[in-house]
Amino acid sequence: MHPVAYDSMERLTVVDSHTAGEPTRVILTGGPDLGRGPLAGRRERFQRDFNHYRRATVTEPRGSDAVVGALLTEPEDPACAAGVIFFNNAGCIGMCGHGTIGLVATLAHLGRVTPGEHRIETPVGVVRATLHEDGEVSVVNVASWRARARHVVEVPGHGPLGGDVAWGGNWFFLVAAHGQSLAAASAGALTEFCLRVRRAVNEQGCPGVDHVELFGPPTLPRAHSRNFVLCPGGAYDRSPCGTGTSAKLACLAADGTLAEGAPWVQESIIGSTFTASYRWLDRAAGRIEPAIRGSAYVTAESTLILDERDPYRWGIACAGT
Secondary structure (H helix, E strand, C coil): CCCCCHHHEEEEEEEEEEECCEEEEEEEECCCCCCCCCHHHHHHHHHHHCHHHHHHHHCCCCCCCCCEEEEEECCCCCCCCEEEEEECCCCEECCCHHHHHHHHHHHHHCCCCCCEEEEEEECCEEEEEEECCCCCEEEECCCEEEEEEEEEEEECCCEEEEEEEEECCCEEEEECCCCCCCCHHHHHHHHHHHHHHHHHHHHCCCCCCCEEEEEECCCCCCCCEEEEEECCCCCECCCCCHHHHHHHHHHHHHHCCCCCCCCEEEECCCCCEEEEEEEEEECCCCEEEEEEEECEEEEEEEEEEEECCCCCCCCHHHCCC
16 A cells, blocks of 8 residues: 555544534634635635535535534634534535534533633624533524415425425424424435425525425423424434524414413424524514524544545545545
8 A cells, every 4th residue: 555645634623513413513623714704705705615625524425414514713703702604415504503502512512611601603693602501502593583474385296385484594484284294204205295395485486495394293291393304405404403493483473372581392303302482673573583492412523534535535426526
């Protein structure tokens, strides 16, 4: 064998965690230099010029479809503890609730934050995260609202389907009357169904929707609802989905079925939970400020090696490039 040319390798230092079952991979060092300025602009540069780092981090052979990446950056706002750009197997995403909880748990693991409130800068705005003494994390998300109520689309093989279009940091189509069994064993069938729903929603008036969220009765006595969330890249969320729960709260608030400050326990398809609530920002506009609380656990500290001899250095989807 030829000796390894160590100078031909790049290294990314990462910490892995899971929040309610959904994995987050935080890049600490070795990522691209995106310069300074607003996070939205830096996210655009990351997507445009350094997309290969995204693929190398979260897609096979180093990652999987369920992994959400988080590039740790210097915040533009000096009052923030950190800046972060979230991404997954499909591209960059605006905000990630479970990822923010995982990021704070990671920073606590590294000794960079202590219990208390910390401001985190994201491409869609600053969120407030509180590390509690018991290790749980609360995230006060960006403003959320319902854009369309009871929006009906024609889904091939299913027929008409009504749902709400809402923003919780990402765009969602939320459906309660779907006729599906929300069981973990049915994840494959639910994914196929949601892919058809999303295609129909995108083609019939809402091209910006990239998440589909199905709701049903909970299996846990303390939960109010169980959900299945399809993410942009075709993977389903193992957690109850922080931005999806925020979008759900916006719909409940708009319908007057959940009081301001009242707790909402959202159960995921695997049985994990987030506890959420909201406060009104603007009743007339239907805008709320949601808060999500959950737990994350660090699972690994590692170094990803990007060897220039490796045909899958930048991920299987782009082998040889």
